Amino acid sequence: MGRLHEGVISVEDLKDILPPKERLEKGPVAIIECIESIPCDPCSLVCKQGAIIKPSISTPPRVDYDKCIGCGACVPICPGLAIFMVDYTYSEDKGLVYLPYEFTPLPEKGEEVIALNREGKEVGMAEVVKVITYPDKTSVVCIAVDKDLVMEVRFFRRKENGEKG
Numbered sequence: 057m058g059r060l061h062e063g064v065i066s067v068e069d070l071k072d073i074l075p076p077k078e079r080l081e082k083g084p085v086a087i088i089e090c091i092e093s094i095p096c097d098p099c100s101l102v103c104k105q106g107a108i109i110k111p112s113i114s115t116p117p118r119v120d121y122d123k124c125i126g127c128g129a130c131v132p133i134c135p136g137l138a139i140f141m142v143d144y145t146y147s148e149d150k151g152l153v154y155l156p157y158e159f160t161p162l163p164e165k166g167e168e169v170i171a172l173n174r175e176g177k178e179v180g181m182a183e184v185v186k187v188i189t190y191p192d193k194t195s196v197v198c199i200a201v202d203k204d205l206v207m208e209v210r211f212f213r214r215k216e217n218g219e220k221g
């Protein structure tokens with residue numbers, strides 16, 4: 057059972073809006089985890105493909121997975137940090153998760169970090185593959201995780217001095 061009533065979104069809460077397996081196998085795609093009816097729309101305005109559907113300003117957004125090209129433009133734009141991008145085509149056993157990241161200092165490419173799920177629980181290790189910064193937007197960090205964790209990992213923390221993975 058989902059824990060939305062506790063403020064935690066689960067994969068079960070999202071099951072009707074996640075991309076089908078066939079789309080995931082084609083390459084990067086946005087995952088929007090915004091299911092509350094709040095008046096907000098920068099996500100739909102930033103998507104040049106018209107892939108973010110929002111019939112009214114208070115309707116939760118939905119992604120048209122046939123239109124989404126995985127450009128990533130929507131990830132840093134969400135004030136609620138509710139947009140991610142995943143890519144199952146990265147390697148045989150690893151997939152990528154692109155996360156909005158507001159902490160500083162930023163991690164470095166190649167750094168090993170601790171992958172956290174939506175509840176903030178440690179679920180495994182991850183490698184920082186890319187760090188994307190903008191002058192006026194939230195940074196985006198791309199991490200590689202085991203494929204079976206791609207839909208679970210939604211944050212990470214840096215290792216503390218001397219901490220082993």
Ligand code: SF4
Pocket residue numbers: 085086102103104105106107108119123124125126127128129130131141
């Ligand atoms: S990743 Fe790009 S194409 Fe896909 S929904 Fe976001 S802005 Fe639109």
Ligand code: SF4
Pocket residue numbers: 088089090096097098099100117133134135136137138139
């Ligand atoms: S920008 Fe973020 S919080 Fe606002 S509607 Fe889009 S996904 Fe939801």
